[in-house]
Amino acid sequence: MKNRFNRYLTYALASGISSAVVSCSNTKYLKQGQMLYTGAEVKIENDTLPKKEKNALKSELESNLTPKPNSSFLGLRPRLFFYNITKEPKKEKGLRYWLKYKVGEKPVLLSDVDQEFNRDIIENYSENQGYFNARATYDTISKNRKAEVIYTLRPGARYLISDVKFQRDSTVINQEIQKLTGNTLLKPGNPFDLDVIKSERQRIDNGLKERGFYYFHPDNIIVQADSTVSKNHKVELNVKLKDNTPALATQQFSIDKVIVFPNYNILDVKNGKYTIPVDKDSLSKYAYEDIYVIDPQHKFKPKIFDRALYFKTGDLYNRTDHNLTLNRLISLGVFKFVKNEFVVSDSLQHRFDAYYLLTPRELQSLRLEALGRTNSANYAGSELNLNWTHRNFFRGAEQFKAAVYGAFDVQVGGPKDANNIFRAGANAQLSIPRIVAPFRFNSSSAFVPRTNITLGYEFQNRTQLYTLNTFNASFGYVWKENARKEHDLKIIDVTYVSPANITPKFQEQASQNPYLQRVVDKQLIFGPTYSYTYTNTMLPKTNTIYYKGMVDLAGNLTGLLSGANAKEGKQKTIFDVPFSQYVKMEHDFRFYHKFAEKTSFASRIIAGIAYPYGNSVQVPYSRQFFVGGSNSIRAFRARTLGPGSYDPRTQKDTFFFDQSGDIKLEMNAEYRANLYKFLNVAVFADAGNIWLVNADEQRPGGQFSKDFLSEVAVGAGVGLRLDFSILVLRLDLAMPLRVPYYEKGDRWTFDRIDFGNSDWRKDNLILNIAIGYPF
Template sequence: MNGMRTYSKKKGGVMSNRLVSLCYVAFALLCLASCSNLKYLPEGEHLYVKGEVEINSDTIPERYIGPLSEGLEALLRPKPNTTILGMRPQLYLYNIAGEPKSDRGFRNWLKNKVGQPPVLLSDVNREYNENVLRNRLENLGFFHAQVASDTTIDNRKATVTYTATPHIIYRIKSVTFDVDSSDLGKAIKSAASGSLLQVGRPYNLDNIIAERERIDNELKNKGYYYFNPDHLIVEVDSVAGDHQVDLYVMVKNETPARAKRPYYINNIYIYPNYTLTQRGYQRADPTDGNVYQGYHFIDPEHTFRRFALTNAMILRQGELYTRERHNRTIRQLVGMGSFRFVRNEFVDVDSAGKTTNKLDAYYYLTPMPKHGLRIELLGKTAAVYNGSEINVNWQHRNAFRSAELLTFTVYGGFETQTGGNVNLNSSFYRYGIEASLSFPRMIAPFDWKPTRRFVPRTVFTAGYEFLNRRTAYSLNSMRFSFGYMWRENTEKEHDLKVLEIAYVQPWNITDAYQALMDTVPPLRHAIEPQFTFGPIYNYTRTNTARTDLKHTFYFKGGLDLSANLYGLIRGANVREGRQYQIFNANFSQYIKSEVDFRHYMKLGTNATLASRAMAGLGYSYGNSTQLPYVKQFFSGGPNGIRAFRARTLGPGSYTPEFYGENNFFADQTGDIKIELNTEYRARLNSIVHWAAFVDAGNVWLQNSDPEKPGAAFSSNFVNEMAVGAGLGLRFDFTFLILRGDLAMPLRIPYRPKGERWLFDEINFRSPDWRRNNLVFNLAIGYPF
């Protein structure tokens, strides 16, 4: 425990004081916002604070009443003023702003941009809301629903309660596709097997609308370009009685003739350099432009190589029009990343003055600016460490006229210790350069097309970085990689680096750091020369984009290999004295695997339970005894176990050491990692969210190290898990999420057995306890 407290005093005291000050300010602001808004109400008016719906039914199962009530309440208008912890700060700001003297200035901004005008009871049209609720219930199959309302007033605050009596729901008795024997009728009838309208299910207008759109999509993929859902009608007959209805799917009599026949693709025209300043779409004559593989190119300036664009075209001349090929073509062109706008249109082909069942396709592609420059200036703060970083990114789109993306990035930054006792790791600066060339296609010695739905990419990357810890050491790092990225579908993504090479060499090691390495050998691992080479593969699968699901997930699994075949050929075995070098560095031989699984469960419209399980395993052999420093795992920090600072936890039950009053080295890494997190997230208002979380985990070494007792992984690993918990606030500004988490350790693995749980030591009233145990993390985005 003494080790942790010493660490916290050095790195947590300033932040804890700042946190306490921020809490006082926040508390004062909340108290200010909680002041009564009622005194600002006009005479005789009441503040509308809530609209609620109560379901009065003995025919609806209990588990459906809550969701039905929530869905109906979402339809009520107007919405009450936004609340935070029961208070209405935006309404308060609107009130205290008074009447602005002009439509400019701070007072006007505060009142009309930040504040909210009061929502009064007189603004509520109860009859309108009753009709809306009744109509919604009928659309859900409650044909004879009744809705009544009542108002409750307490201290000038009004609540309107709507009581809905749905009665018995109507169900589908039969579904008949009442169509003729034409080609269109046969196409509609063939789509009946996948109908959303099923006998026995409740009548639902939403399902009827979705069924019309489903049939339309089926027809679009059979060439019926001009057909649309409005050409279908679903008649409902409730004569059957017994709360049942018969449904009849029919084509409207007024459906135009061209909507009843399939269409084929005639000529395809591509304008690769179309500008929005052009007046209208200049259609070309079939004999104009260059014809390549059946496509007509109108590109006098030859801005793009034609093969690059034809590779993206799924729609082909002479084929039946289908929406699937149409959408895939658009998606491929957009996915190339070279065009700001992709527009297309289909035009009827006339023959001898008569319209045929053929379409000419026109694609108008507006390129992005060829060159782009972006400069980013970042500020960073963590505990007593502060720094800044600048990134200059230059891009050349369409570098070789085939939609390639050439990128050069130059960056530099520094970090310095502004509080606590200065140590050898107290400050550093770094700078580097990276070049990347991305091709929107697979470049391989054989024909390989893993997907046609999305644009695959071939990526070459090379970079150099110089890191200078001025009072300790410097590192030169070089890296190169070549590989592929592709999406299998909307949920599955692959990233294969066929070869990644990384080379790290130390330079200018100071006498002070050298003296510490002689005393503490594990410190040498951070600056050992490193050479890794081999393939890396990552697979990602997620359905988190689905907003209609209660349960969603994210999975990422990776495999990192280095020098496996080369080490085998050389017969490397460091334990037997056979260790080999490449460019004056012992090459690393290992297998590293990592998995990250996340699960999200909706607990209503405003709450989610998010959980994560991570595991990483590095197995070093042959030429190595442990993973290289840059490949090892670490724990703690704002995206890990938040009750511990980054790289300060583990490995195993090893106790972090303090090498002198001014030389604490916090970096603790391992070859094996296990981490579990769970977090309850709830929305307070449109931008403010809160969370309660528990984190657990640690890192371990693959092999025992006499310099780090207790660091090796064993069957006793569960007893070496660290546990932390805390609360957080998140501010969702759409373009970024600002997150602040306050955590405390509940279990410390390097304390003596039997003393690792800290529940009996928690004392929020004690300043020393708060200073030594509360850890504040400020970050961008969610932790997982």
């Protein structure tokens, strides 16, 4: 113990001496007369300003000063040190260039600081915040060839708004502005703030854009400040149109004709304009309802544009309908570029034509994908996919996707012989850009609602065990209220599973373990499913969230009408196959906190339950929950954990089966940081487990109970993420910290960690290789 303490003390002293050398050595590279700039401080001399207001002003002023000093860490400047010790490279590439100019950082000198410019910035910013009598001075403090600049601000009293006047006249635009004054951001008693004034100009512009003033601009508004009309540091504001406002900006426009070019090609543009028929005779033959669709080849049905376009002849222009139309045209998914132009057609009546110039995407595409993969369950394999897409299947922007695929997974190690897996199948989806229903569905969203019809088949063979044939079909709707909220309702979602080629080897194991028989039972699952997603992660906010909730109601109405009761022997069938009846819910909530541009904290909680009743005693195997693996609890191999405290090591099978459960609870937390460009690191912790609703004699400890918290598994680890923009390659190394199937009271494993033991490393260090982030 004493030797270990001495060794640690030596390391600490050496580290301290090295840090001091690094800190001091940066100045010795300076030339004669040069001084290293270490930063600036703004001191505010005003006894009447509240402390909170003074600190806010000081923070804003210091953030505006230039240049910024060399970056530092714990008082050291490691990037400057690497720049100084690296010799000048002969070429703009190689290790030396990378070390000096990418890792290193050029010294910021006192001579680089324009102190007069910074003083002007301080005074101007202060005046813009209402400190009209602000005056600033500066001084330099230097020591040991390092210099700091101190700026002293004497802001005086802050001016407050005494009154706000909106100039009146008889023009149409002024009358519309007067209608907007009730929501003004300029309030008497508030401090004068140039940023608020700019926001007020933008608010007025937004309001006028909604009232037909297409050519108006915020710069056409002027806010005059008069501090002479009152005393005690008050200022009166007068909001008015500028005298030189263009006449076009004051005119209220309405829509004349709406003309669509669905085959617009930028290569056909001549002299910056697209050749279009302008005479009424040429347009009349392309008329559809209230629009004109110039599509001589009839590639698109005109009614898709009638649904997407919000402008009609005679409508007053407004920005909301303008943006909604553009967004809906884009969300059709068939156009690569969407361009909009307004051309004045009648200046006296203040009318213009709306042109929509649409560049189609390639209507058909064929893609072949070859994938290689591995997972923590000791499988490696490959998959081949052939995908065909048609984006205008019935000329109404319907998207038809068809795919055929084949895949295999080979057992490459592990304590159990799980046999190899071969899969092959085909699926198709037709997505219609509207709600196909006997009722009318009106949506004012910028996103086109869709009706989705899917059909699929998969053949799965686990060698030496069994074969499964799975058929599925669904019909439902997807619609978005806005960019944050999405609904997915499947009116009917049907799955039929039919087993074949069940081997004696599997039958022998199933006779000893009845729960294995469920894997090869015939299954008929049908019913509605609904999911709701809310996310604001696309917004530039410090804290963002993601939530997805799902409910699956299988066989409920059929079971109720038929009087099914499997527990009492009244199990009903359809075509001699018992149908499943259960209720399933799952909630996935995620929280993200951004510390800096590439440093963040991410967390997730998943909770779910599937409850069988009526015609079912158990939830179908394919609808149960699983945990473990690269996107779950990473310290345990995929689908090997649970249920509850059940110990899978007690299995006598010669092969290993996925563990499933009816209840799921999972929690994850991850700290993410950037090391260099595409290289990111993470530290993470995962916890959770699955449980059964009903007891299973073959899996003791699997049923959910009041002691469920003691059966929560915990793991932690570190990871590397290679972010190549088009994909993220993730490598996570995790180890278990709490194992639920150990003896109760002895489930934490801190005292068993032994990195020096190869057997411990083999059994406890789990490497997960995956594409993308886990959540």
